[in-house]
Amino acid sequence: MDGMVEENGTGSGTNVSDPLSSPGSSANTAPPHVVVTSIVQLTLPAQAPSAQVQSVIQPNQQSVIQTASNIQSVQLPKGNVILVSKPNSVIHTTQGTLQTLQIKPEPNSVVSTQGQSSDDSGSDDESPKRKYREMLTRRPSYRKILNDLGGAEIAENRMGTKPGLENEVSLSSSLSFAPVIPAGTIQTDSGLHTLAVSGTGGGAIVQYATNQDGQFYVPGPILEDQTRKRELRLLKNREAARECRRKKKEYIKCLENRVAVLENQNKALIEELKSLKELYCQQKTE
């Protein structure tokens, strides 16, 4: 994935390897990430002595990556900056259109991470609404319930065998009639009936008429209109699903990167603790 944001860290310094990505996964084939760690120095144009950088976790963005309220602002020392951008990404920079990125690895430089606690974005990743939604259990679909009851074939038989309908409508195998149909049927002045049909991508209102024999049929123009609407809906949903998967992948990737950064931080802190302990012991024995 291009343009993925990495968080600042205090790790051992080299590129963050992603421990969660399996070998051969897209993580390894993606373009090299921009890794911002404590020993990577990034160059800022002279006109801009400092820059505001937001964490990968953003508030109030229409994104899978969210936080409640705490934007992380980091004032970087002169000469250090992190500019990360990816248009249309779930990850946004302050301006959203930053493109420049220049990295100068300098083993001896240390980027201050003061005031940036990586954790404070991690604990508030989700809005309350989202959390609430995730707590909800989904109502099983009629299809699933039928499958569980071993009655899928019953459903299959019901599909597309509404008396008379098959003469005028080519029903797809996934079209099923909700149990509420009889109660929901409305007859209008024009002789058209309206009923709710499920299984056509979120449900639909279908109009039909009856002939002298009491058989159902869908008048041509209405059928065309319904078909067109369905195709449009499917097209839109197809694209929405694609976008949704893209965001999901990006989100997972982001979490994986975060794991890597935190692991590095953890490692560094353990090392620091160790050396401080040694120092303390030395001074104590002197």
Place this chain on the structure above:
DNA sequence: GAGAGGTTGCGTCATAGTCT
């Protein structure tokens, strides 16, 4: 080489949430 099992991406459906 065949086939079993895992992975990945896609299209569709169902549905909660949002918008108008």
Place this chain on the structure above:
DNA sequence: AGACTATGACGCAACCTCTC
């Protein structure tokens, strides 16, 4: 209230890797 959107769930197909 109805239309629209986002996303979890499901089934399917293509591809890959292992094992025999």
